[in-house]
Amino acid sequence: MNDWWEMLFGLLIGGVCIYLFRQFERSLEIFLYAFFLFIISMLAIAVSYFQIGKFFYIETVYPVLFILLAMWGYKISAWWLVLGYFLHAIADVAALFLFQSTPFPSGFIPFCVSLNLLFASYLYYWAAAETRHQRELARRLARQQV
Secondary structure, three states, X not given: OOHHHHHHHHHHXXXXXXXHHOOOOHHHHHHHHHHHHHHHHHHHHHHHHHOOOOOHHHHHHHHHHHHHHHHHHHHOXXXXXXXXXXXXXXXXXXXXXXXXXXXXXXXXXXXXXXXXXXXXXXXXXXXXXXXXXXXXXXXXXXXXXX
């Protein structure tokens, strides 16, 4: 299949996930994005375990970074999730060029890249709106105290 179709399919699945996740309250929504990043990181660790090669340590270390970003994104700020999904898209592309072969089907990388970038874009929009809202509340509070 053409890579464009896989990318389109990733955007479609990502859009459906965003729609479904938005049906929940904010704290559960952010948990779902963090959990999704955690799960795909655990999948990468499982694949690296069964595909032991010369890049085994790289393939094991970078998913741990994504797990940390998922936890920080849930506990501290959604900006960590933006970074996590964006870096995961870069890692998928890098894996394709570094390893020259993956245990996944050929269209899996374009699918994941488009899904990760869509999630990163949505979370960027969401986190930026939250930041603007917090700044506005701080300004109002400062004006009231003067």
